Amino acid sequence: MDIAEKIISGDIRSVARLIRDIDDNVPGSREVLKDLYPSTGKAYVVGITGSPGVGKSTLVDQMVTHLRADGKTVGVLAVDPTSPFSGGAILGDRVRMQRHSMDEGVFIRSMATRGYFGGITQSTRSAIDVLDAMGKDCIIVETVGVGQDEIDIVQSADTTIIVLVPGMGDDVQALKAGILEIGNIFVINKADREGADRTVNDIRLMIEMDEKRYKDGWKPPILTAQAVFDKGIIEILDEIDKHRKHLESSAKIQSMRKYEKVRNDLSEMIKDKIIRDVFDEIINSGEFETTLQSIIKGETDPYTACDTIVSKKLKKGAA
Numbered sequence: 001m002d003i004a005e006k007i008i009s010g011d012i013r014s015v016a017r018l019i020r021d022i023d024d025n026v027p028g029s030r031e032v033l034k035d036l037y038p039s040t041g042k043a044y045v046v047g048i049t050g051s052p053g054v055g056k057s058t059l060v061d062q063m064v065t066h067l068r069a070d071g072k073t074v075g076v077l078a079v080d081p082t083s084p085f086s087g088g089a090i091l092g093d094r095v096r097m098q099r100h101s102m103d104e105g106v107f108i109r110s111m112a113t114r115g116y117f118g119g120i121t122q123s124t125r126s127a128i129d130v131l132d133a134m135g136k137d138c139i140i141v142e143t144v145g146v147g148q149d150e151i152d153i154v155q156s157a158d159t160t161i162i163v164l165v166p167g168m169g170d171d172v173q174a175l176k177a178g179i180l181e182i183g184n185i186f187v188i189n190k191a192d193r194e195g196a197d198r199t200v201n202d203i204r205l206m207i208e209m210d211e212k213r214y215k216d217g218w219k220p221p222i223l224t225a226q227a228v229f230d231k232g233i234i235e236i237l238d239e240i241d242k243h244r245k246h247l248e249s250s251a252k253i254q255s256m257r258k259y260e261k262v263r264n265d266l267s268e269m270i271k272d273k274i275i276r277d278v279f280d281e282i283i284n285s286g287e288f289e290t291t292l293q294s295i296i297k298g299e300t301d302p303y304t305a306c307d308t309i310v311s312k313k314l315k316k317g318a319a
């Protein structure tokens with residue numbers, strides 16, 4: 001069996017190795033992804049995002065337990081591209097979800113690529129494809145909702161959950177623009193703390209203020225949960241199911257989503273590849289160095305130099 005076949009048959013070692021290779025940008029991983037692509041598109045992908053420490057991993061851990069009890073297989077990807085503390089956070093996620101580590105029906109990994117722009121988005125999407133191809137029914141992607149990358153990642157999920165905690169209502173407006181738009185379900189976790197009801201109302205007001213945002217006919221529910229006490233989890237899973245049925249109820253929504261997904265995936269991939277291949281070549285070329293010197297000596301300006309280098313490169317690439 002080749003690697004792709006092993007992955008499709010569910011071989012955990014091959015899956016783990018490929019995801020690591022994707023994270024490390026190992027060139028050969030791309031070839032395997034090509035072979036896996038026809039086997040993707042079956043899993044249901046749930047994105048979970050929110051500020052650090054709101055309880056995302058605890059929620060995911062409880063969701064996994066309930067999904068397993070329902071007989072579903074689950075893949076979990078914890079994405080942590082920005083934090084300099086990622087070692088710690090990822091370790092925390094692992095520990096938090098430790099109890100599933102002996103369960104063959106659950107596969108949990110962290111993604112930590114940094115460096116190139118677009119890198120983490122791309123590698124997470126590829127890792128989703130791998131878990132999809134290996135046959136997981138549901139894939140949950142946890143990201144810390146701080147940057148555009150994380151928003152891009154959860155946006156490619158079928159259902160996106162935004163996790164908040166009591167008292168955060170006021171902060172939501174200050175959160176990254178777009179966070180309200182991408183949420184299909186809002187969860188106010190740590191509802192054992194004071195002020196959960198107020199936060200629910202704050203969020204509801206914000207959503208109702210801008211209903212045109214939800215033009216596909218889905219009005220995001222706002223739920224409360226106490227992840228550590230396993231409260232509110234079944235309700236979240238029920239809403240995910242409802243959202244899924246909503247998406248599947250209309251052929252128009254389905255084809256629109258498919259188009260958007262393929263469009264996003266392909267444009268991200270092209271962007272990624274251009275940066276990786278073309279940019280690297282330019283930066284490492286002798287001409288780049290001589291141009292730097294010319295600018296320093298005042299013989300040319302960076303604007304002209306940039307236009308010259310790029311158009312020359314693109315012409316050569318097209319030839």
Ligand SMILES: Nc1nc2c(ncn2[C@@H]2O[C@H](COP(=O)(O)OP(=O)(O)OP(=O)(O)O)[C@@H](O)[C@H]2O)c(=O)[nH]1
Nearest residue numbers: 051052053054055056057058089189190226227228
């Ligand atoms: N009081 C209370 N604490 C909770 C609840 N859910 C989670 N916590 C605690 O909140 C802390 C952070 O939980 P995590 O699940 O690691 O949060 P996270 O959002 O995944 O954190 P990062 O991945 O670091 O962004 C832990 O100490 C949890 O035990 C809850 O419902 N109530």
Ligand SMILES: [Mg+2]
Nearest residue numbers: 056057093142
């Ligand atoms: Mg976490």
